[in-house]
Every structure is written in C-alpha cells, then in structure tokens.
C-alpha cells in the first residue's frame with residue numbers, strides 16, 4: 001500500500017507546529033481530520049466565550065486604529081462596551097510600544113516562506129517597520145495570565161514569527177534580505193501594559209530555528225507517512241484540550257482561571273481558513 005503523505009497544499013503555522021510538538025494526536029485530529037469542538041476546553045464556558053469575544057474586539061480596535069481611524073471615533077464606539085474592553089483600550093492608548101515618527105505599520109499581515117516543500121505561514125498582529133531599519137513584530141495578548149518569560153521564549157510563535165519575517169520580508173526592506181539582528185518581537189498584554197516581553201533576534205537564532213523547523217516539519221511528514229500520531233504521555237495538555245473525551249483523557253474541562261493561553265487564540269485556530277486570509281507570498 002502506498003504510504004500516506006501530506007497534501008502539497010498543506011500550510012504550516014506556529015499553531016499547527018505547536019500542536020504537533022505538544023501532542024501529535026492533537027495535530028492529526030485538528031489539521032488532518034478537521035475534527036472540531038467535541039468538548040469544551042475550559043470552564044465556565046460562558047466566561048471563556050466572553051474573553052474570546054473581548055480579545056477579538058480588542059484586536060479589531062487596534063487594527064482599525066493602525067488603519068488610521070481616529071482615536072476619538074474608536075473611543076466613542078466603546079461607550080456601551082464592557083469595562084474590561086474600555087480599560088484595555090485605554091491601556092493601549094497610554095502604554096502601547098512607542099514607535100518613532102515615520103514608522104510604517106502593517107496590521108494583520110500574513111507572510112509565508114517555503115520549508116521542506118511546504119509553506120510556513122506567520123500572521124502578525126502588527127509589523128512595524130521603523131525608519132532606522134528596525135523591524136518590530138507586535139503580538140497583542142489578552143489572556144488572563146502572562147506566562148513566564150522563559151516559557152514565552154520557548155513558544156513556537158517566538159521562533160516562527162521572526163524566522164518567517166527574516167526569510168519572507170524582503171518587500172518590506174527595499175528588496176533586500178532583512179538582517180535577523182534588526183528584528184525584535186514583543187508580546188504586549190493590556191492587562192500588564194508595563195510588562196511587555198521583548199525578544200531580540202539574530203543570525204545565530206535564525207540558524208537555530210531553521211534547523212529546528214526543518215527537523216520538525218520532517219517529523220510531521222514522517223508521522224503522516226507512518227500514520228503514527230501518538231498521544232502525549234504527560235496528560236497535562238489534555239486538561240485544556242477539546243479532544244480529551246475523544247482520547248479518553250477525562251471529561252472535565254480545565255479551569256479558565258488557570259489557563260495561560262488566550263481563549264480567542266484557540267478559537268482562531270479552529271475558525272481559521274487560511275485561504276480567506278490575504279496572503280503575501282514570496
């Protein structure tokens with residue numbers, strides 16, 4: 001029998017690679033079987049949905065602001081919104097990462113680069129191209145908890161985003177390759193506006209990530225060929241996983257108060273239709 005293989009149109013993202021890295025079974029259920037929402041992820045579900053909605057609203061506000069809609073118009077649009085969203089908005093207005101005059105802003109930008117025969121996508125909340133040639137990737141985080149800096153540094157997103165920009169960002173650098181050392185990434189939390197997490201990039205990290213991402217995508221290809229997607233041994237990730245009833249890993253959802261991921265990020269992953277996203281491919 002001919003071994004299985006990934007469709008050539010399959011597109012990797014930090015989310016799918018994070019899922020594979022966390023639990024190969026989750027990757028299969030989500031990205032190959034397209035299985036959705038067999039169980040709630042966290043309790044209380046209404047609160048998770050509320051936070052997801054607030055997160056989406058916050059991202060939309062910032063995107064509109066970046067597109068040039070006046071602050072006052074956006075503030076006025078919030079008069080009947082929840083206090084939490086109004087507070088996040090004020091937090092953003094007063095403490096967002098400072099950028100020099102002349103910075104070019106690109107919100108909700110998707111870039112991709114080929115890796116091992118597949119596209120690796122990165123969708124930036126904001127890319128700021130500064131007049132001195134510095135590139136800042138900003139990711140707005142509306143989760144209840146801010147993970148430790150070391151945990152954020154290990155995240156797939158922290159590796160994938162600067163890597164993709166370094167390889168696919170020539171059009172934003174006058175047609176020249178971007179020096180990895182010119183790239184910085186920030187996770188910015190409206191709940192903790194004075195504690196942004198900054199990660200510098202450089203040629204060594206780019207090299208490291210290239211090796212890591214190539215190896216990881218090869219592992220995915222091998223798993224598909226072998227049709228081997230084991231469940232994660234440590235059951236901790238199962239507590240917040242929507243597939244736990246499917247995997248017989250418990251029927252009780254994890255507490256929202258303990259969740260460090262953003263509910264809205266998880267919703268995004270499931271709702272995302274890459275083909276509908278404006279893509280810039282190089």
Ligand code: SF4
Pocket residue numbers: 023025026027029231232237238241242243244245247249
């Ligand atoms: S419930 Fe656990 S084993 Fe099943 S897909 Fe989720 S993380 Fe993997």
